[in-house]
Amino acid sequence: MTTGTQRHLAFYLPQFHPILENDEWWGPGFTEWVNVSQARPLFPGHRQPHVPGALGYYDLRLAETRAAQAALAGAHGIDGFVYYHYWFSGRRLLNRPFDEVRSSGEPDFPFALCWANESWTRTWDGRSNDVLVEQRYDDDREHARWxxxxxxxxxxxRVDGKPLFLIYRASQLPDAHRTTDILREEAAAAGIGEIYLVRVESFTDERSDPRVLGFDAAAEFAPDWKVLGGGLTGKVRSGLRRLAHTGRERPWQVHDYASVATxxxxxxxxPYPRFPCVTPRWDNTARKGRKGVALVNDTPELYRRWVEWAARAAPTTPGGDSLVFVNAxxxxxxGAHLEPDRERGPVFLEAHRDARFRAGSLETT
Structure with missing residues (x-):
């Protein structure tokens, strides 16, 4: 429970349940657990696969799973989930967990939405150029009403009393100001009042002043691809160069966690409000294999320090609110999960909780 107005919000992927589209595209029963469980180490000391710990290989259709997630998050300084929201001209994907949270009223845990407004591709198995469902922008008003x-x-x-809504790729909106205007108009017409719109700085083309596009603020995305640096040197990096010279496969990228956090x-x-984002770890080689990016040498202590910094650095809104985002x-x-894995357990969750205590923003009751 927070004593002030700063809230720590974790991005939440609602992918872990079967849907008809995934059955058609990748085979019956596919979820991303398939990629997670099949990951293998690519270099000495590479922590793969990430085997889930306390919650297991769960199914988000189960209310018990969603309740356990909320209880675990709330006990460790996470104040709410930001569910990724997939909307394609009235068609929604991976919507069942959120719909059941809404309809059942459980868990009683705060949430917001982030519109993942990219075309639906084969990103789950690393082929992001193969478009399965195209993202079009022809129904902003219908979307806003939903x-x-x-x-x-x-x-x-809510931020300053206004519902919080994030858009992942604002730069891809054909007319961002038109979209944000319609969102605000429909919220007002429905009696919601003002809304608080946040642009996610997810890619390098998302770094302009969000207010020019009709947003109130921006949120970082971690890791920030612009600050990864040149990667590691030494035996691991030398091995990658040798692989690259064969011409067989593009080498994966390896970066030091502490360096990226710094x-x-x-x-x-x-010159605009930008909320910080932290990540406990990152390694997408389970999804992209040798085309992936891995941060190595991550530790709970480094993560705790990063969270403490974010709590201090987060801007305060005119109404006194402040946000820190967690990916994820x-x-x-x-490889970006606060949920415990079998190898290291809840150490990153505990680090997050400890950072909240040290920052004085979490009660001990």
């Missing part, structure tokens, strides 16, 4: 129903939920996270904390200030609660195939 969103107002979610905004009305008493658990929906570089993110040293980013130049910006359960991005298992990207």
């Amino acid at each position: 969103l107002t129903e979610a905004f009305a939920d008493r658990r929906y996270i 570089r993110m904390q040293a980013k130049p200030s910006v 609660w359960n991005e298992w195939a990207e």
Whole structure:
């Protein structure tokens, strides 16, 4: 329970349940657990596969799983989940977990939505250029009207009293100001009032002032690809170069976690509100294999320090609110998960909780 107005919000992937589309595209029963379980080490000391610990290889159709996630998050300083939301001209994908959270009223845990407004591709197995469902922008008003129903939920996270809504790739909106204007118009018409719009700085083309596009603020995405640096040297990196010279496969990228965290904390200030984002770890080789990027040498202590920095650095809104984002609660195939794994258990969750205590933003009751 927070004593002030700073909230720590974790991005949440609702992918871990079968859907008809995934059955058609990848085979019956496919979820990303398939990629997670099949991952293998690519270099000495590479921590793969990431085998889930306390929660196991869960199915998000189960209310018991969703309740256990919320209880675990709340006990360790996470104040809410930001569910990825997939909308394609009225068609929604991976929507069952969120729909059941809304309809059942359980778990009683705060949430918000982030529109993952990219075309649906074969990213799950590393072929992101193979488009399965194209993202089009021909129904902003219908989309906005659907969103107002979610905004009305008493658990929906508000900033300065306004429902929080994030857009992952604002630069891909054909007319961003038109989209944000319609979102605001429909929220007002539904009696919701003002909304708080946040642009995610997910890629290098998402770094302009979000207010020019009709947003209120930006949120970092971790890791920030612009600050990864040149990668590691030594035996691991030398091995990658030798592989590259064969011409057989593009080598994976390996970067030091501490270096990336330090570089993110040293980013130049910006003239607009930008909420910080942290990640406990990152390794998407489970999804992309030798085309992936891995951060190595991550430790709970380094993560705790990063969270403490983010808590201090987060801007405060005119109404006194402040946000820190975490990538992510359960991005298992990207190696970015606060959920415990079998190898190291809940150490990153405990580090996050400890950082909240040290920052004075979490009660001990």
